[in-house]
Amino acid sequence: MSYPKIHLYPRKEESLLRFHPWVFSGAIASITDGKPQDGDLVEVLDARGSTLGIGHYAAGSIAVRMLSFGRSEQIGRDFFRDRLRAALELRASMGLIRPEGGPATPNTVYRLIHGEGDSLPGLIVDIYGDTAVMQAHSMGMHYSRELIAEALMETYSEAPGLTPPLQAVYYKSETTLPTRDMRELAEDGFLIGHTEASHVWENGLKFIPDWLKGQKTGFFIDQRDNRSLLALYADGRRVLNAFCYTGGFSVYALASGAERVDSLDSSGKAMYLTEQHVALNFGADCPRHHSITQDAFDYLEQMPEGAYDLIILDPPAFAKHRKVLRNALIGYRRINSQAFRKIAPGGIVFTFSCSQAVSKEEFRLAVFTAAASSGRRVRILHQLTQPVDHPINIYHPEGEYLKGLVLYVE
Numbered sequence: 001m002s003y004p005k006i007h008l009y010p011r012k013e014e015s016l017l018r019f020h021p022w023v024f025s026g027a028i029a030s031i032t033d034g035k036p037q038d039g040d041l042v043e044v045l046d047a048r049g050s051t052l053g054i055g056h057y058a059a060g061s062i063a064v065r066m067l068s069f070g071r072s073e074q075i076g077r078d079f080f081r082d083r084l085r086a087a088l089e090l091r092a093s094m095g096l097i098r099p100e101g102g103p104a105t106p107n108t109v110y111r112l113i114h115g116e117g118d119s120l121p122g123l124i125v126d127i128y129g130d131t132a133v134m135q136a137h138s139m140g141m142h143y144s145r146e147l148i149a150e151a152l153m154e155t156y157s158e159a160p161g162l163t164p165p166l167q168a169v170y171y172k173s174e175t176t177l178p179t180r181d182m183r184e185l186a187e188d189g190f191l192i193g194h195t196e197a198s199h200v201w202e203n204g205l206k207f208i209p210d211w212l213k214g215q216k217t218g219f220f221i222d223q224r225d226n227r228s229l230l231a232l233y234a235d236g237r238r239v240l241n242a243f244c245y246t247g248g249f250s251v252y253a254l255a256s257g258a259e260r261v262d263s264l265d266s267s268g269k270a271m272y273l274t275e276q277h278v279a280l281n282f283g284a285d286c287p288r289h290h291s292i293t294q295d296a297f298d299y300l301e302q303m304p305e306g307a308y309d310l311i312i313l314d315p316p317a318f319a320k321h322r323k324v325l326r327n328a329l330i331g332y333r334r335i336n337s338q339a340f341r342k343i344a345p346g347g348i349v350f351t352f353s354c355s356q357a358v359s360k361e362e363f364r365l366a367v368f369t370a371a372a373s374s375g376r377r378v379r380i381l382h383q384l385t386q387p388v389d390h391p392i393n394i395y396h397p398e399g400e401y402l403k404g405l406v407l408y409v410e
Helices: 077-093 139-143 145-157 180-185 221-231 248-255 268-282 296-302 322-342 360-374
Strands: 005-008 022-024 028-032 041-045 051-057 062-069 109-114 123-128 131-136 168-171 189-192 200-202 205-207 238-242 260-265 289-293 310-313 347-353 378-384 403-409
Touching (some): 041 062, 051 139, 109 221, 145 189, 205 248, 221 248, 221 347, 221 378, 238 296, 268 289, 296 322, 360 403
Parallel strands (some): 005 041, 238 310
Antiparallel strands (some): 041 051, 051 062, 123 131, 347 403
8 A cells, every 4th residue: 555655854764763663843854645634644765765664644743653664564453453462462471461260369450552662652552351441642543443443352352361351442532632623533432342330450459440531541550560569668657648549559558558548639539539449448438548638739738747657649740741841840849848858757758750751860850859958868769660561662762751769768
């Protein structure tokens, strides 16, 4: 099949020869054989006319997101099925897929496709038991949604016993496509089948994803490994889970024997979800858990010293782009400074940034500055990142977005 051709300026092919999956608009010398629209497939060529690969076109600064490199390739159902199969095999080989009733602690929630990390830029697919939730971040993936849904069902039908049979594919992209006009074209809903949200298992604990109205695809899967690490430290401690959202860290802390867990969020809906998850795992009345609906900044400033000896700071992204980086770093310094000042001696702080616009070095410097301002001795115990089902393409370091530190405060 012939696609419109994107011709690059001399030497602008070097990043693609290193398999970086983006072509920036400034690298494009000319376009021939058609006028591609947002989401169209295009063939990318170097200045000498040699094919570099195939990708989705977009009228923005990232002009092409590459799907394949080298020879011209047919991008269709078989292409998506092969990528999905490879992604499923990776998750299975990492021991992430553990059905209920099996010999191991059940885990039925995981990310199957993580954009560039799984060589499908612009696409997210999360698995919640027997339901796949698909999210498009480009018009190319939006236009391919039906093909991808069919390929998903086929991929899982070929893996009986490995995972529960897939019953439905839900599409959730009304808020994730790049522009307002594009988002108006997206309509959330089931592409295949229909399921009702019910509990899924994460490392033997129960959660209910809300793919209809929840943030992201319905649950923050990317903190699974860090929640497991928290469980190693929470026994007997007084825990504050700030910016708790659905209460994942709270549930893990309670399950590992925390003396008390206070879940803090400014959103009443978040507190409802947290209480729902606590009740699902520990019963309707869990005396060790308390919900606090208040602005986290205000609470951290007002709370007494020594009230907690384990604090989790997992705020939403303070910076969606580099233009607001300064304000974001001020926010990280502010919350971490309060945590360091107020935590009991011998306390532990889990602190995170999920902002792609904030580098590891910038986040660490913000935490360092906060520690210095507190006058406390602080040591780094762990440096954290995203889990194996959120892989980082080695040729696309921009895919590393989740950063975390575990700190011991004397």
